[in-house]
């Protein structure tokens with residue numbers, strides 16, 4: 111018997127020792143008894159002799175012949191668990207596709223396919239009345255189809271009926287490995303301009319070694335083109351490339367650019383994929399059957415059998431940070447992984463995070479800059495529109511409407527951005543001023559006209575629009591502020607001849623719908639595009655010449671120290687949607703604070719200047735990236751419990767001179783779903799003392815009686831304080 115350490119998916123910060131019949135390779139899955147359950151665990155190594163060996167249990171079943179997590183990924187997982195102070199079993203599970211967490215075999219299973227049973231096909235006459243079955247037979251006349259394809263068009267009932275009548279037969283088709291290298295056929299690449307060429311050369315000179323780069327290129331400067339040309343030699347040498355993109359940025363346009371350039375299949379991983387489809391891409395990547403894999407955050411865990419390069423596009427995007435469970439940052443992990451696998455890594459953005467920018471300016475990363483737009487497109491001109499004392503129609507000032515009219519009359523597209531979906535962000539009483547609020551979150555309800563409902567955007571609560579004020583019973587309830595629905599309604603009155611489309615998470619449920627809309631926009635089926643953040647993410651809109659930001663005042667006075675950075679990124683990315691082709695573009699920001707230094711700096715000097723100045727400010731005020739932070743969060747129905755818990759955590763973390771503690775204080779969103787929320791921040795100029803402190807204190811924190819009563823979490827390098 112061999113003593114084996116197994117990481118089990120339970121919220122305990124340790125692995126467990128079991129007895130195994132043979133020595134098992136680290137990274138292999140095993141089924142183990144745990145309490146009265148059986149869990150899928152992952153072997154992390156051999157255990158040293160333990161005193162309590164008498165009580166050890168046996169491994170129930172060995173699930174894999176070969177490790178599902180290779181050495182590098184396993185080590186990465188162990189590092190993740192240490193760095194984010196998260197239970198190791200949960201970390202390793204997070205790294206695997208759901209199917210593998212459930213214990214299904216790792217090797218690809220043969221596909222079930224269907225074909226016509228030739229001899230019997232003549233009996234079609236017998237099916238005269240069964241139209242669907244007939245159609246299915248017709249469908250299969252062109253050749254066999256696999257179960258997924260066939261089931262997309264026909265119900266299981268139809269297929270089963272034909273199977274029973276023996277008109278079709280099912281057979282197993284072995285999954286054939288694909289040889290993408292043979293099909294590799296780069297085509298249609300433009301000649302890079304001088305800045306692009308410099309960037310491509312620098313990246314290519316770093317093949318086969320750890321070399322992180324920040325590719326800081328203004329919007330439309332051809333960053334994607336740099337990725338495309340930089341990965342060509344990597345693919346030609348038979349190595350694989352993993353590309354991370356933000357959640358909403360993963361559109362067919364993106365994938366097609368890579369597919370069309372190289373003429374090979376591209377593996378795609380995103381959150382709406384079925385578990386089986388996800389597992390299939392994972393297997394293909396692991397077996398080296400895919401040259402290019404593009405995915406969102408969790409794709410960073412994809413195993414590559416011949417890794418050649420990592421790319422993180424729009425590296426500043428917030429969706430790379432997971433905000434629950436294992437709160438990892440996929441960009442930071444990409445750096446770690448590139449280091450572990452000796453790979454070049456390209457972090458690209460027009461609006462780099464201050465963290466990455468600092469790493470580039472201090473020479474930890476190579477710094478590649480693209481300062482001009484590609485293909486002769488001009489930079490978008492940015493303007494501030496002072497709307498104080500101006501008459502406002504549906505959130506838009508008269509002067510703004512005039513500019514919009516000019517662009518529309520020239521047949522161009524206009525993008526109107528508003529950061530709130532719904533009709534209006536609040537409903538209030540015209541008589542007493544009382545606002546209708548969600549009691550569980552103590553925030554105003556958002557009015558949604560389409561369904562005549564009030565929605566709480568914090569907890570999802572929905573209720574009918576009241577007829578009377580709950581406070582003074584007046585029935586004069588009025589909306590305050592403007593959301594996408596209202597703007598859509600207003601603009602259709604103001605510009606009845608301009609076809610318009612609204613793009614927010616209410617109107618584009620499901621990825622396919624967004625893809626369809628983006629397509630229609632580029633075919634100029636719409637002239638007015640009204641939407642939220644979704645519109646800012648990396649889309650290429652060649653016919654947009656004007657971008658209007660309805661209101662940016664809210665973000666100017668936020669308590670979150672990252673608010674300015676986020677606003678600057680949003681505004682710059684939005685501006686980047688205009689004037690991308692031959693027509694010049696402009697952007698207008700409506701504000702009540704035209705002199706605000708942030709807006710002035712951004713509009714007059716651009717993001718690059720703003721960000722460098724922002725770094726100086728962070729340094730002076732002792733904030734990340736010059737300080738490392740860890741956030742303890744707690745929430746409870748009784749505010750005192752959450753607060754007291756964090757006070758106790760604070761005392762437990764006493765006595766480390768190099769660590770500063772801030773709080774506990776209420777979170778920016780003080781109450782949500784009926785729970786009061788608090789936050790305690792630990793901060794230090796160096797990571798070392800902070801992590802030592804956490805290691806030392808977490809067992810005691812976990813053992814606090816209140817720890818079982820409140821919901822609490824540790825967040826290393828927090829990015830969101832709501």
Ligand SMILES: Nc1ncnc2c1ncn2[C@@H]1O[C@H](COP(=O)(O)OP(=O)(O)OP(=O)(O)O)[C@@H](O)[C@H]1O
Pocket residue numbers: 300301302303306327328329330331332333334335336459460484485648649650686
């Ligand atoms: N060297 C080049 N010559 C001609 N056209 C180019 C060149 N490089 C890129 N382009 C074109 O310019 C447009 C913008 O390029 P691309 O999408 O790569 O920019 P980007 O920096 O990734 O954009 P963004 O950050 O705004 O999403 C595309 O239509 C692309 O085909």
Ligand SMILES: [Zn+2]
Pocket residue numbers: 548549550551552566567568569570571783
């Ligand atoms: Zn609520």
